Each structure stands twice: as structure tokens, then as C-alpha cells.
Amino acid sequence: MAERVCVGAIAGAFGVRGEVRLKSFTSQPNDIAEYSPLWTEDGKRSFTVRLTRPVTGGLGARLSGVESREAAEALRGVTLWADRARLPVLPDDEFYHADLIGLSVYDTGGVLLGKVRAIYDHGAGDILEIFGAGRKQTLLLPFTKEAVPTVDLTAGRIIADPPGEDE
Structure with a gap:
């Protein structure tokens, strides 16, 4: 089993102050913030996540270190990965x-x-x-x-x- 599990992706910038549109792959979309820090697939960057509001096609979120629209837009398409230990244990008949x-x-x-x-x-x-x-x-x-x-x-x-x- 992998050490990290993909829990979301950045769909692009939202607003002008570095907010992102986040697509959550968790069963309860808002739970994605509870699994912070989230990592890029290569593990080179991590972000703490603070959800701001629901937006069309996902969730508005602030990611640590992302302060401008340009920085947020540069992350478009990046998948976000949570440490497996931070995820809930599933019942025997459910699987990631x-x-x-x-x-x-x-x-x-x-x-x-x-x-x-x-x-x-x-x-x-x-x-x-x-x-x-x-x-x-x-x-x-x-x-x-x-x-x-x-x-x-x-x-x-x-x-x-x-x-x-x-x-």
C-alpha cells in the first residue's frame, strides 16, 4: 500500500489573492482539509489547507505559501496527496x-x-x-x-x- 493517497486536485485559481478552486476526491468533500498537510505527487511541496467557501465545481481554499493569483494558477492540475496515516481506517468491505x-x-x-x-x-x-x-x-x-x-x-x-x- 502506498504511503500517500490522492485526495484532491487543484482546478485553478479563484479570485486575485491566491485562493484556489479545489476538487476533493474524499467521500465528504470538506474532509480534505482535515488531512493536511497535503503533498504534491512528487512529495517536493506540501500545503496546509483552509477551506474558504463552496465554489462552482469544487471548494474555495487557501493553501499555505500561495499568495497570488499567478501562484495559484501555476498549480492548476496538481494532485494533492495525504499521508495514509491521517486517513480514516475503512471497514472491511470498503477500499481506497x-x-x-x-x-x-x-x-x-x-x-x-x-x-x-x-x-x-x-x-x-x-x-x-x-x-x-x-x-x-x-x-x-x-x-x-x-x-x-x-x-x-x-x-x-x-x-x-x-x-x-x-x-
């Missing part, structure tokens, strides 16, 4: 997306289907994108108990029962 990406996925017969390449949430539940050598296209798998009965983070694998595979 970062922990699932890269896991090997096997069907119930033990055949390797590929690895989790990405996870999407379009509002109706998470979808795992699985890609592997020899696959002509990616497999999109609903992340439900029926389609994914077992996630074993310790062993680094997922057991899947893709819908329509046994028909």
Missing part, C-alpha cells in the same frame, strides 16, 4: 481506490483476467477497468459483491465473477 489499482484479477476458476488499471465512478457505483496481456480490449467490471466476491489486499489479488462470463 489507490489500493485496488495494480491488483491482479482472477476469475473464480483461477484464470488471470488482468490487472486493475483504473476505477471509475459515474454515479451508479464503481467500475473496475481491467487490462492484461493478450486482451484485445479492457474489461469493465462493476465493483459489486456479486461481480467481485473477494478482494485480498494482503495477497494482492481480486477474485471476480464477471456477469455473462458463464452464460
